[in-house]
Amino acid sequence: MSLFLIVALPFFGALLPGLMNSAGRQVCAGVTFTVSLAAFIGLLTNLPAVLAGELVTARLEWIPMLGLNVTLMLDGLGFFFALLILGIGLLIILYARSYLAREDNMGEFFTYLLLFQGAMVGIVLSDNILMLLVFWELTSLSSFLLIGYWKHLPAGRQGARMALTVTGLGGLSMIGGMLILGQIVGSYDLSVILQSRDIIQASPLYLPALILILVGCFTKSAQFPFHFWLPHAMAAPTPVSAYLHSATMVKAGLFLMARMWPVLSGTPEWFVIVTTTGLVTMCLGAVISLFKHDLKALLAFSTVSQLGLITMMLGTGTAFGALVAIFHILNHATFKAALFMSAGIIDHEAHTRDIRRLGGLRKLMPVTFVITTLSALSLAGIPFLNGFLSKEMMLKEATYTVLFGSPWLVPALATFGSLFSASYCFRLIGHTFFGPVRDDYPTKPRDPPAGLWLPAAFLVVLVVAIGVAPFLAEPFVKLVTASVLRDTAEMPKADFEIWVGLVPALYMSVVAVVGGLIMLALFNPALRVWDAAPRPEAKVIFDAVIKAGVAFARGVIHRAHDGAFSRYAAIMAITVVAVGYHAWATGTLGAETRVQQLANPVQIVGWLMLVAATLGLVLFHRNRLLALILIGIVGLVVSAAFVFFSAPDLAMTQLTVEVVTIILLLLALNFLPNRTPIESTVLLRTRDGAIAVMTGLAAMALSYHYLLRGTVSPSISEFHLANSYKGGGGTNVVNVILVDFRGFDTYGEIIVLGIAALIIYALTETLLSGPVRARLLNRKPDQPRAGNMHPMMMVVMTRVIMPIVMMVGFYIFLRGHNEPGGGFIAGLIVSIGVVMQYMASGFAWTSARLRYPYHGVIGAGVLIAGLTGIGSWFFAKPFLTSDFTYVRIPPFEKFELATAALFDLGVFLAVVGAVMLSLESFSRLARRAHVPDAEHPMDIDPSRDIPDPKKLEA
């Protein structure tokens, strides 16, 4: 199966559980299982190639300019991790099916699980480090959802947030490291990076890159001092803990260290940082684990400790260390997943995970007892179980490792860690299953149905099988190790054997096991010492740090962002002018290349009108209706200027937009106060005036200077002028640019316009469904209204005019390609025609005659434009490539048929829909505000506020 499909399956599959939720829990789990199984089988189909040592790849160029390609690669290491992720995933799905309670939303759970699974598979199969980072972040996000799945538990929410914060910050650091690495090598492809060991290690940026990447790995794999999130993530449902913290999420950091091993390891920096961190984490985790009473907390710290062990092995930088690491990842995944599942079973059956309240379960839960004991003993390092083998090899490697010049440090600490590991395993078995049967369990425990224990039992079979017959796992582990090492080191000769003779590692192992038993015997006094000892609480520190961060951010934001919008605007204006002034003062100004053209009297009159209207607007802006009239004059002068300066299309657009804008503002003014009160002080007005004059002068100076100079480099307009008719089939270059050359832009713009209209619609709906509705209904108009709501003259006129308006619109639309006009202008003209009907005949009358809702019109427009663009794909041309031909139907002249016209139709519809939807939304508010208008268009409004003549007479 293609690698793309393996990665994509869980993501697409994630849609299914949610959809299947109502079909029942069995179906929901079944669908999830099937999706995972398909991906799993797909992975296995690639097994022969991997076994043959081939590198399976799949490549898709995405943004080659940025080095961002979708490239996937499957080698031994990737296969190994994908196998763990998908294989254990299958078991977890089975387990979760039985584990989740009836009130848990199963569809939601499995959706998150599949998302997470897809992201993990993506990490291990990525061949591009940028892709890898995307998947890396996706695991942080999806694990956040999984850990916080029980939203009603505060601990769950806090744990999820902590995990997201820590792994998310690590992810940021990782991005930095990866980008540096990509810069050093000059490629973001892993396959290239992995062959550039010498370049990378010789680079001065090696150390920063290494530290940043390692911080990412350490946070993900819960290494000291970032280990604290993992125990808090235990608030998640147990299937999540078993999945995330045995086989997947926390192993992602290890995976990346193993993946980068050929290029990053082998230096003193790598050795010191990684080995020390691993060693400290291993010992610390093991010690804390012993004193935890919650089964899952115990296992969480045990996981931290075991991850430390693996990290330490990767840190040694030797081929044997890598081999041990890989082998232990495999073993840890099997026994730890089984242990987590067992903890979940005990919790599920006894309703407590507190070891102090358990004991004696051996007789009540024999199956669980066997499963837990075997996996715990494997973790403790007891022979004939797989944990023994890798632990033995670890101790052997430790004896060869010299850290900080001391040959004793690593072996001693490794033995110390193993001792505590053995000890907490014995405590787990002893205090939970042995001892007398109690009668105060929250509920009487018994063995669960097979759905819960079978997945764990399957893993325990693996634990024993590898433990008894290590040669079964040997070829596979060595294959994986070979793909870790690549060509940087020889594969170690070591064989996987249970009995290796009387070597130091065996003595250390014996010391660890015996010491563990002694430690257990001394547990109670040790616990007293532990409880009495002061130690920092990670959560308290974390919360304090977060709190300080929030306080700091709030301080900054409140000071900078105090809600005075006019102040922001003033600051922005001053800044822009200051930057512009700086550019002008420090830059050089070219010589004038154009001559000032002479102005004729008409222009001067127009200019005077514009200036007068604008100044009048400033002076009389408190009278809002007058302001509207004045701004209308400004718009008209601007339109006239467009006509004069050879822009007929612009003039038509400006003119029509002007009309709809004024109607819109009038509708709004219907509700707003008619006058603006005087609030600002003279000082404030002077300040604003100064800022305004300054910005005005700046804008004027800038335009004046460039108007007298030619463009710096030749404009691309020459191309458009030359190809408009040849390539686009139209003589109106502006229209051809809109619908053809830059059709993609126009497509985006009509979508934006449609979205704006939908926003207005949504806001209206919100207003009308909220408390505003009552206020609108009770609102009294502040001025007497006309008695005749729909004057007859106007009704008749608009109806007569309507077909003419439509015809003009049609004409403007058709001629648009060659003469001024086109979809935008035609759309505005038709909208004005329809708006006139609303104004003359009323809302109810018009909307009753409306055949299509305006949302539909917008949608149809965007759809038609989009389909026109897609149509060109069928002729193997890029999106929106247009074509045209000339047709002659006998009685008419020769005319042109262009796909661009179809696109323009889309533009037309979108504009009509958007303009009408906006205006209609406003008038809907108005309609609620007054007495419902009648169906008849020319009625007399009885509620009018004029004196009754009869009463006056009386």
Next chain:
Amino acid sequence: MEFLVASAIGVLTAAGMYLVLRLRTFPVIMGMSLLTYAVNVFLFASGRLTVGAPPILGDGATYTDPLPQALVLTAIVISFGMTAVIVMIALGAYLGADDDRVDDPKPQDETPTKIEDAP
């Protein structure tokens, strides 16, 4: 002529800016409209001013620059959409709060929002 256009842009910008700095929504909307005119003319003028040479291919030998025109055409239509959205927001705020002031009241530092769940 260049001076007239440049000064018109300047006057529109100054008036627009002054109105944008007012304290009620309606003048701010008016100011935004004036700024829109200013910006549109400014962009249009970046094609330099040409009289009597519209970009309609025909007998003429010279044409004005069509590209700024195409850009400004969509800008005019989009600015209608933008104005409509702002007006709607202003209207919603006024109808909801019976107040058409632009500036928020000062945020209160004394009552920090709850960020941490009770343990």
